[in-house]
Amino acid sequence: MGSTMDYNHQLYLHPSDAPGLLSIEIEQKGMKNYMLWSRTMKLALLARNKHGFIDGSVKKTNYEGDLHKRWDRCNAIVGSWLMSSVQSDLLNGILFRSNAYLVWNDLKERFDKNLLSGRVREIGNEQDGLYVMYSQKGKGGTTQKKSLAVHPDVDAVLWHRGMGRALLTILRRFIFF
Numbered sequence: 001m002g003s004t005m006d007y008n009h010q011l012y013l014h015p016s017d018a019p020g021l022l023s024i025e026i027e028q029k030g031m032k033n034y035m036l037w038s039r040t041m042k043l044a045l046l047a048r049n050k051h052g053f054i055d056g057s058v059k060k061t062n063y064e065g066d067l068h069k070r071w072d073r074c075n076a077i078v079g080s081w082l083m084s085s086v087q088s089d090l091l092n093g094i095l096f097r098s099n100a101y102l103v104w105n106d107l108k109e110r111f112d113k114n115l116l117s118g119r120v121r122e123i124g125n126e127q128d129g130l131y132v133m134y135s136q137k138g139k140g141g142t143t144q145k146k147s148l149a150v151h152p153d154v155d156a157v158l159w160h161r162g163m164g165r166a167l168l169t170i171l172r173r174f175i176f177f
Helices: 029-045 066-084 090-095 099-110 118-123 158-163 166-176
Strands: 124-127 130-137 142-149
Touching: 029 066, 029 099, 066 099, 090 099
Parallel strands: none
Antiparallel strands: 124 130, 130 142
């Protein structure tokens, strides 16, 4: 581990890359600021060449020998950066994750409630001003079509593009139909 590593390498750690020293000035507080927090964190990690630890492209299995130890160190640093930017009452779900990728995905799964991402995007699309979802019923694979009008208080164009947010009551009806 004493060998010199190029500063562009994803496993390179600058002397200032220490636990808790990545400050993004935004504390992750759950759904209310997940999008802002995640974008800011992605930019900060990209600037330090550590984005691959959260998107899954920098895996321990990609390295051998002493680089395994370097990966462990980098992963621990990135994990500490993530955890130090999360509100303390949200740490329970991520504290014992084995790597930064799992921490990131746990937070994303819990708090990224963009209606056109994840499960909702997979099961529906916009048609003639309505959000249409398809569900499979029964063993024969019969498909049912259900549609939902966007609430009048929500800009339909923004909502369909995934940039807006629907009211929680709509989301409940939407997911549990």
